[in-house]
Amino acid sequence: MLGHMLSVALSGLQAQVVHVETHVAAAAPAFTIVGLPDAAVQESRERVRAAIVNSGYSFPSRRVIVNLAPASLRKTGPLLDLPIALAFLAATGQASPCGTAMAAVGELGLDGGVRPVAGVLAVAEGVRRRGLQALVVPAANAREAALAQGVRAYAVHTLRDAVGVIESGDGPQAEPVSVAEILAGQAAYEVDLADVSGQYLARRALEVAAAGSHNLLLVGPPGSGKTMLARRLPSIMPPLDLQEALEVTRVHSVAGSLPPGVPLVARRPFRAPHHSVSTPGLIGGGAVPRPGEVSLAHLGVLFLDELPEFPPGALESLRQPLEDGEITVARATSAVTFPARICLAAAMNPCPCGFHGDRERECTCTASRLQRYAARISGPLLDRIDLRITVGRVAAADLRRGGGESSAAVRERVVAARARQQRRLAGSGVYANAHLSARDTRRLCRLAPPAVDALDAAYTRLRLSARACDRVIRVAQTVADLEGAAVVTAAHVHESLAYRGAGTALSSVA
Amino acid sequence: MDALITVDRERLAATLAPRGGGADRRSSLLGAESGSRPVHSEEASRAVEDTDAAMWRDVLARRTPCARAGPPAGLTVCYADRENVYPEQLRRSGLGPPALFMLGGSHAASAAARSAALSTLPCVAIVGARRPSTYGLEMAASLGRQLADRGVCVVSGLAEGIDAAAHRGALLSDATSGGGHVEGFTLRTVAVLGTGVDVCYPRRHRALYERLIHEGLVVSQFPWGTQGRAWRFPARNAVMAGLCHAVVVVEGDERSGALITGRLAQRAGIPVLAVPGEAGRRLSCGPHSLLRAGALLCESAVDVVACLRGDHVERAGGGDAPSGMPPSGARLREQSVSPECLMMAAPSARADPMARGGRPAGGDQAPCAPVPVQPRGDGAGQGDRPSLHEALAALVDAGPVDVGTVVESLGLDIADALAALTELEVRGMVRIDAGGSYRAVRGAVR
Numbered sequence: 001m002l003g004h005m006l007s008v009a010l011s012g013l014q015a016q017v018v019h020v021e022t023h024v025a026a027a028a029p030a031f032t033i034v035g036l037p038d039a040a041v042q043e044s045r046e047r048v049r050a051a052i053v054n055s056g057y058s059f060p061s062r063r064v065i066v067n068l069a070p071a072s073l074r075k076t077g078p079l080l081d082l083p084i085a086l087a088f089l090a091a092t093g094q095a096s097p098c099g100t101a102m103a104a105v106g107e108l109g110l111d112g113g114v115r116p117v118a119g120v121l122a123v124a125e126g127v128r129r130r131g132l133q134a135l136v137v138p139a140a141n142a143r144e145a146a147l148a149q150g151v152r153a154y155a156v157h158t159l160r161d162a163v164g165v166i167e168s169g170d171g172p173q174a175e176p177v178s179v180a181e182i183l184a185g186q187a188a189y190e191v192d193l194a195d196v197s198g199q200y201l202a203r204r205a206l207e208v209a210a211a212g213s214h215n216l217l218l219v220g221p222p223g224s225g226k227t228m229l230a231r232r233l234p235s236i237m238p239p240l241d242l243q244e245a246l247e248v249t250r251v252h253s254v255a256g257s258l259p260p261g262v263p264l265v266a267r268r269p270f271r272a273p274h275h276s277v278s279t280p281g282l283i284g285g286g287a288v289p290r291p292g293e294v295s296l297a298h299l300g301v302l303f304l305d306e307l308p309e310f311p312p313g314a315l316e317s318l319r320q321p322l323e324d325g326e327i328t329v330a331r332a333t334s335a336v337t338f339p340a341r342i343c344l345a346a347a348m349n350p351c352p353c354g355f356h357g358d359r360e361r362e363c364t365c366t367a368s369r370l371q372r373y374a375a376r377i378s379g380p381l382l383d384r385i386d387l388r389i390t391v392g393r394v395a396a397a398d399l400r401r402g403g404g405e406s407s408a409a410v411r412e413r414v415v416a417a418r419a420r421q422q423r424r425l426a427g428s429g430v431y432a433n434a435h436l437s438a439r440d441t442r443r444l445c446r447l448a449p450p451a452v453d454a455l456d457a458a459y460t461r462l463r464l465s466a467r468a469c470d471r472v473i474r475v476a477q478t479v480a481d482l483e484g485a486a487v488v489t490a491a492h493v494h495e496s497l498a499y500r501g502a503g504t505a506l507s508s509v510a
Numbered sequence: 511m512d513a514l515i516t517v518d519r520e521r522l523a524a525t526l527a528p529r530g531g532g533a534d535r536r537s538s539l540l541g542a543e544s545g546s547r548p549v550h551s552e553e554a555s556r557a558v559e560d561t562d563a564a565m566w567r568d569v570l571a572r573r574t575p576c577a578r579a580g581p582p583a584g585l586t587v588c589y590a591d592r593e594n595v596y597p598e599q600l601r602r603s604g605l606g607p608p609a610l611f612m613l614g615g616s617h618a619a620s621a622a623a624r625s626a627a628l629s630t631l632p633c634v635a636i637v638g639a640r641r642p643s644t645y646g647l648e649m650a651a652s653l654g655r656q657l658a659d660r661g662v663c664v665v666s667g668l669a670e671g672i673d674a675a676a677h678r679g680a681l682l683s684d685a686t687s688g689g690g691h692v693e694g695f696t697l698r699t700v701a702v703l704g705t706g707v708d709v710c711y712p713r714r715h716r717a718l719y720e721r722l723i724h725e726g727l728v729v730s731q732f733p734w735g736t737q738g739r740a741w742r743f744p745a746r747n748a749v750m751a752g753l754c755h756a757v758v759v760v761e762g763d764e765r766s767g768a769l770i771t772g773r774l775a776q777r778a779g780i781p782v783l784a785v786p787g788e789a790g791r792r793l794s795c796g797p798h799s800l801l802r803a804g805a806l807l808c809e810s811a812v813d814v815v816a817c818l819r820g821d822h823v824e825r826a827g828g829g830d831a832p833s834g835m836p837p838s839g840a841r842l843r844e845q846s847v848s849p850e851c852l853m854m855a856a857p858s859a860r861a862d863p864m865a866r867g868g869r870p871a872g873g874d875q876a877p878c879a880p881v882p883v884q885p886r887g888d889g890a891g892q893g894d895r896p897s898l899h900e901a902l903a904a905l906v907d908a909g910p911v912d913v914g915t916v917v918e919s920l921g922l923d924i925a926d927a928l929a930a931l932t933e934l935e936v937r938g939m940v941r942i943d944a945g946g947s948y949r950a951v952r953g954a955v956r
Contacts, residue, residue: 200924201913201946350944357945359910362792366641367670368714390946392912454936461936479925494929494936498913502935503946 003091006103006132007083008123009068009075012289012329012336013254015119015126017103019069020080022087027063033084035068038076038288047078047108048085055112055159057094064088074333076288079117082106082136085159086166098166103127104136112159116140118256121249124148136162142174143263144253147246149176179242182264189235189267194406195228198394202229205389205499207410210237211417212478213432215322215344215384217307219504220391221354221361226347227272229391230303233345234268235407237301238415244299247339251298255291269300275309282314283321284338289329294321295338307346308376315381318344322384325435346385348377350504357390357503374506386434386471388501417481424481433478438470445477447488454490458497472496582708582734586612588625597628597753603778605752607731613707614727624727627697628753631663632818635750635775637768638672638760643793644943646761647675649785652952653758654679656811658698662818665754667746668701668715668722672760672768677701677718681725700727702753704746706736729753747771756781756817758808762796769796776803781817783808810952898922902930903950906940910949 003022008015018035031045052059066084068075083104089095105123107115120141125148127135134152137145142155154171156162165171193203202218202225209216210233218226240248248265252258258265273282273293284292294302304310321327321340328337350356351370356363365373421433428440436444447455459469473488475496480488588596588610600606612625634657636650654664654676664680666673680699701722705711707730710719722728731749732742747767751757757775759782762768775782782805787794801807806817901920905911911919916927931948934940940948 198914200917201928204924204928357943357947359945359947368712371714392914392946454933458932458936461938483925490933491926491929494932495925497932497936498928503942503944 001091001093003087003089003097005083005087005090005098006100007080007105008103008126009073009080010077010119010122010126010254011073011334012291012338013122013250014336015122015129016070016073017126017130017132018073018075018080018083019067020083020087021067021069022084022091023065023067024060024088024091025063025065029061029063031064031066033066033068035066035071036074037068037080038074040078041068041075041080044078044081044084044108047081047110048088050110051081051108051112051159052085052088054110057089057159058092060092064091074288077117077119078107078115079105079119079123081108082114082138082159082162086162089163095163096167101132102134102136102166102169103132104162104166106136106138106156106162108159114138114156114158114162116260118258119254120144121147121246121253124151124153125250127151136165137174140260143177144249144258146174146177147179147249147263177263179245179264183240183242183245183266185266189407191232191235192407193232193236193410194404196225196232196404198404199225199229199391200404201389201498202391203404203410205387206233206236207414207482208475208478208496208499209233209343209345209387210410210414211482212386212421212434212475213343214386214434214475214478216346217382217385217388217501217506218345218347218391219350219388219501219506220347221349221358221393224391224393226391227303227305230272230301230305230345230347231270232407233301233303233343234270236410236414237268237343238411238418240266240268240299248299251291251295251339255296257296269297270303271297271300272303272305275304275306275311277310277314279311279314279317283317283327283329283340284336285329287331289331289336289338291338292327294318294327294340294342297342298339299341300343302342302344304344304346307348308373312376312378315378319380319384322381344385350390358393377506382506383467386475387499388504388506389499390501390503413482416484417478420481420484421478433474433481436474441470441473445473445488446486447473447476447493448490450490451476451488451493454493458493462497462500462502464500468500472500475499582613585707585734586625588612597625599629599633599755600749600753603752603780605748605778607749610729610731610749611707611734612727612729614723624697625729628663628700628727631661631697633663633665633700633754634814634818635665635754635757635771636672636676636760637666637747637750637757637762637771638676639762639766639768639793639796640669640671642671642675642761643787643791644949645787646672646785646793648941648949648952650675650760651679651682653760653785653808653811653814654699655683657814658683660811660815661696662811662814663697664699665702665750666699667743667750668703668711668719668728670712670714673701674715674718676760677722677726681721698726700729700753702746702750703728703730704732704743705738706730706732706734708734709737711738743767744770748774751775751778751780754780756783756814758783758785758814759797759800759805760785761787761793763792764795764799766796769800772796772800772805773803776800776805781806783814783817785809898926898930899934902934903939906934906948906950910943910947912945912947916948 001024005020007018007020009018031049033042033045049059068080085108086095086098086104090097105117105120107117109115116138120137121144124135124145128148128151134154135145136154136156139155139157142153145151145153153174154165155174156165156171161171196203205216206229208214218229220226245264245266248269252265271293277293280286280292282292283294284290321342322344325339325341326337327340328335351363351365352373353364355361356365356370422431424444425431428444430436455469455472458464472493476488476492479492479495596610614624636653638646638650650672657664658680664676666676668674668677677699683698699722707728710716731745744767747770751771751774757772757780759768759772772782772784782800784797784800784805785808786797786801806813808814902916905916905919913927913931916922916931917924931940935942939951941951943949
């Protein structure tokens with residue numbers, strides 16, 4: 001006898017409909033799954049058998065073959081447990097056959113309970129794209145599935161419930177979720193820029209970075225607050241809108257890193273991998289491609305502390321995401337693309353001992369050691385970092401006095417600057433100044449004549465490279481946007497020259 | 511180009527007995543510093559005294575590998591006992607090696623002409639720490655440039671830190687006339703190496719080394735191909751001091767080679783000047799101990815020139831140094847260099863090549879009150895710019911400041927503060943040091 005159930009398999013963020021067919025034959029008892037199942041899917045056999053028995057159904061000693069079609073697509077993850085069980089029950093006549101209008105996903109516990117799985121949002125969206133009306137999901141994933149409007153999501157706790165839903169065609173549905181409400185409710189960040197004392201230059205640089213989506217490098221001795229500052233960058237970036245929130249949630253859902261009970265990620269992510277991270281961990285990959293840190297930081301901030309300590313290969317692999325806003329992980333069988341539009345924040349010490357340039361303590365590094373340290377950041381990566389500043393230690397007076405402007409106040413200005421940018425950049429294919437190509441920079445950034453003179457003078461006197469000039473123009477345009485100026489003036493150019501990293505050990509490197 | 515001269519120090523040390531003369535002087539001066547480690551040019555000079563020069567060359571030619579390789583192109587050698595191109599002051603100081611190898615002159619003037627310039631130019635050595643502070647680097651660079659502007663030849667050792675800054679500062683000068691003017695070429699800087707003239711040490715300074723060969727002169731007492739070894743550098747320092755009419759020590763801690771050079775020069779009767787530093791800092795120990803021992807205070811090239819001319823040092827607006835107490839070591843040495851070849855009696859008498867129309871040539875006196883700045887025609891209500899820049903310049907003059915201090919002291923918005931500071935930086939009035947503080951540029955043309 002044949003049983004059939006629809007389900008979904010995920011390849012990266014893409015959901016593909018899978019037909020689960022079960023054939024029960026009178027032959028020597030066996031339970032086989034075919035259709036390129038991975039280890040977790042193979043283990044389904046044990047879970048399914050125990051769940052069926054413990055739910056009160058019978059598991060006859062027959063030969064059972066389960067086929068997961070299409071046969072050439074790799075099936076991964078435990079989410080196929082539930083449809084396999086349902087197809088089996090249909091095949092043995094213990095449940096009514098389900099039509100082709102409903103799909104099911106879920107992991108089964110040995111007791112017959114249905115457990116949550118990762119990637120339900122992507123699954124639900126895939127189901128909707130295929131024109132299916134209904135999806136049976138674990139109860140814990142119900143709210144997530146409800147985010148994909150247009151699909152009826154039935155929440156089930158046990159295998160019996162799932163059978164009930166199939167037979168009756170109806171059941172407890174997840175409540176419709178108002179994304180706007182969640183966004184409004186969860187938008188508050190735990191950290192605030194008001195916690196930071198002093199550090200005027202760094203605060204301003206954060207503001208400019210957030211406004212133009214520029215990448216930022218903080219150079220300073222240990223304990224100068226670089227990590228603290230970077231953590232506050234997401235809090236001054238514009239709030240996520242609906243589409244962006246869904247994008248972020250999708251990635252986190254597939255990676256399995258959605259916090260329990262939270263269906264939607266409403267805050268910009270902040271990811272800070274340790275420098276021992278591997279290249280696949282950073283950009284994504286593995287035998288079954290999973291999103292890396294760079295994708296988990298999509299639309300948020302990726303913070304690389306101790307930048308020179310990262311493996312050079314890992315840093316090099318960041319170039320594609322920094323340039324294209326996405327990362328393609330290619331495998332022998334397929335190529336999977338994850339989104340990766342991030343704002344990169346990096347921190348480093350000024351030298352191996354950490355005290356180069358410190359007023360109190362003396363640096364014990366030789367010139368060649370300094371040079372070797374600076375050379376660990378490759379030129380092409382440094383090129384993509386528009387803002388490089390020195391973060392000094394906070395004076396005692398500042399520490400006592402306490403913080404300055406709050407994140408909310410800065411965020412207002414950033415939002416206004418972004419709006420101006422979007423108006424000016426409409427039609428150019430980018431949404432922020434930092435992503436302008438060299439040609440577009442010249443075309444779209446308008447400099448007043450005094451600003452052009454100022455830039456020329458700086459080019460000669462301060463010995464800028466051509467690339468550095470482009471960076472200065474982009475940052476100056478962002479500064480002008482923050483001020484609401486129609487054109488870039490000399491003052492804007494001068495301010496943005498202050499962010500070129502002159503006082504750091506990197507100043508000798510482009 | 512010239513005959514081979516090679517030295518095999520180990521063999522010679524074993525076979526030749528010490529004699530009097532320059533070797534003794536050098537070794538006695540050096541021995542006080544570096545112990546009794548033999549210096550191979552000592553052996554060479556002993557050899558000169560002992561044997562006929564031709565036989566000496568022959569003996570040595572058999573012993574050293576580099577003799578077989580042959581000298582590099584453009585190498586000149588001058589011998590202490592013969593040709594006129596051997597620098598006079600070096601000969602008279604008694605610190606000179608028997609042979610001086612020189613390399614340089616692929617453009618404008620031949621090496622021979624350049625080495626002849628060494629005898630007619632006033633030469634000043636600038637030495638200091640290998641890991642100086644930003645202040646030390648700035649002082650070395652500005653001294654190098656100012657001295658070269660005045661026709662003085664800047665001598666240093668191509669080492670990291672102060673030496674390289676002094677060379678680069680001198681090369682920045684575009685002096686086109688003066689005592690060093692020979693065949694249309696001005697010798698602005700000379701490097702005295704602790705290695706052979708064809709060896710560039712440290713390797714990082716390759717570009718600077720090439721420039722020195724092209725536009726200056728590279729000399730050494732060691733044969734070509736000699737590598738750098740620790741014991742050769744004190745010997746090099748002795749020759750460097752002997753070549754010069756004054757030695758300026760910029761920065762150095764108590765164990766630095768620059769301090770050794772300074773003391774050596776003092777004992778040899780060569781005037782020594784020292785640039786003071788912040789009291790209590792490690793890098794100020796060297797110059798300050800030299801000052802205590804009677805070296806002259808050096809704040810700018812004015813002091814160096816005054817020393818070379820035998821004047822007491824006069825401050826702008828200040829009085830003479832206390833009479834009846836000439837600093838020991840300030841005795842001006844009678845030599846082939848006449849004071850007149852030190853151009854310009856006072857800095858203002860010479861048109862500063864950097865002055866453009868309308869800007870006052872403040873020269874290189876100690877920075878005093880800032881000169882009012884012309885407003886930039888930037889439009890947009892910038893009428894109060896001059897006073898902002900004045901206030902900013904005054905603040906920076908008082909000492910290095912970071913942006914936070916500027917914002918708080920002047921009550922500025924951070925964006926305005928950054929823009930104003932960068933404007934000053936573009937004009938060359940301030941610079942950013944390591945650590946992100948802004949400091950006034952010494953000797954800036956305001």
